[in-house]
Amino acid sequence: MRFPPVLRGARAAFAFYTRIPVGGFPYEPADWQWASGWFPLVGTCLGGLLALVWLAVERAGPLAAAALVVGVGMLLTGAFHEDGLADTADALGGAYERTRLFEILKDSRIGSFGASALIVVLVLRIALLARLQTIAPLALVLTGCLARTPPIWLMMTLPYVTSEATSRSRTVARITGAQAMLATACPVLLMGAFLWKDWLEVTTAWALLAAAGLTALVCGWRFRVRAGGITGDFLGATQQVGECALLLVLALARGEGP
Numbered sequence: 001m002r003f004p005p006v007l008r009g010a011r012a013a014f015a016f017y018t019r020i021p022v023g024g025f026p027y028e029p030a031d032w033q034w035a036s037g038w039f040p041l042v043g044t045c046l047g048g049l050l051a052l053v054w055l056a057v058e059r060a061g062p063l064a065a066a067a068l069v070v071g072v073g074m075l076l077t078g079a080f081h082e083d084g085l086a087d088t089a090d091a092l093g094g095a096y097e098r099t100r101l102f103e104i105l106k107d108s109r110i111g112s113f114g115a116s117a118l119i120v121v122l123v124l125r126i127a128l129l130a131r132l133q134t135i136a137p138l139a140l141v142l143t144g145c146l147a148r149t150p151p152i153w154l155m156m157t158l159p160y161v162t163s164e165a166t167s168r169s170r171t172v173a174r175i176t177g178a179q180a181m182l183a184t185a186c187p188v189l190l191m192g193a194f195l196w197k198d199w200l201e202v203t204t205a206w207a208l209l210a211a212a213g214l215t216a217l218v219c220g221w222r223f224r225v226r227a228g229g230i231t232g233d234f235l236g237a238t239q240q241v242g243e244c245a246l247l248l249v250l251a252l253a254r255g256e257g258p
Contacts, residue, residue: 005030006037006182008027008034009034009036009038011024012034013037016172018046018076020076021096023120031041032172036173037181038186039183040148040184046073047143047145048144048207049065049076050072051140054140055137061131061180063126066125066129068093070122070126081240083232084115084234084236086110086241087104087107087236087237088233090104091104091233093111094113094193111229121240123248124247124248128250130156132250138246141248142187142194143243145238146190146212147188147212147239148239149183149184149187150219151242152179152237154216154219155168155173155230155235159229161228161229161230162232173230173232173235187212191205191209201253204253208246208249211245211249212245213246215241219241
C-alpha cells in the first residue's frame with residue numbers, strides 16, 4: 001500500500017533534512033513537495049533527541065552539555081544548516097555584484113566571512129543553551145521546531161533563484177499554501193501544548209513568534225535585495241539566524257538566575 005504524498009512527505013522530510021536512515025526511496029516529486037510542510041516536525045523530533053542527549057550529560061555541566069548537544073545536532077543533520085550559513089555569509093559579505101554572489105555560493109571553500117559567521121553562531125548557541133540550564137531540553141524542542149518555520153515562509157513568498165539547483169531541491173522549495181499552513185501548524189500546536197502545561201508564558205510565546213517573524217522579514221528582505229530571491233543556502237542561514245534569535249528570547253525571558 002502506498003500512502004498519499006502528504007504522508008510520504010513526512011518520511012521524505014527526514015530523508016532530506018537529516019542523516020537518519022529512514023529509507024522510503026524512491027520518492028515522487030509530490031512527496032518532495034510535501035516534505036517542506038513537515039520540516040518543523042523534523043525539527044521537533046531532532047530537538048527531542050537532543051533534549052535526551054542533554055539529560056544524559058547534564059551532570060558534566062551546562063557548558064559541556066550545550067557543546068555536546070550542538071555537536072550531536074550537527075551530526076544528525078550533516079551540518080546542513082551550518083553549511084548554508086557559511087556559504088551565505090561568504091556570498092553576501094564578499095560579493096558586490098549579483099553574478100559574483102552566485103559564483104561564491106557555488107564555491108565549496110569557506111572564506112573569512114563564512115568562518116566568522118560559523119564561530120559566532122556556534123558560540124552563541126552554546127552560550128545561550130548553557131544559560132538556559134534546566135529548561136534547555138524544553139528550549140531544544142521548541143526552537144528546533146519554530147526555527148524551521150521562517151524558511152518555509154520565505155519559500156512561499158520569494159522565488160528560488162539558483163539556476164543549478166538539483167531537481168529535488170527545487171521541488172522541495174516549490175511549495176503552496178497547503179504546505180505552508182501545515183508547516184506553521186506544527187509550532188503553533190507545540191506552543192499551545194507548552195502554554196497548556198505552563199512550560200511557557202504567554203508573553204514569551206508572543207516574543208518567540210515576533211522573533212520568528214522578524215527573522216523571516218529581515219532575511220527575506222536582504223536576500224531579495226542582494227540576489228532577487230532565495231537559495232538553499234539562504235534557507236539554511238535563515239534557520240540558523242532564527243534559532244539564535246529564539247534562544248536569545250528564551251534566555252532574556254529567563255531573567256535573573258544562577
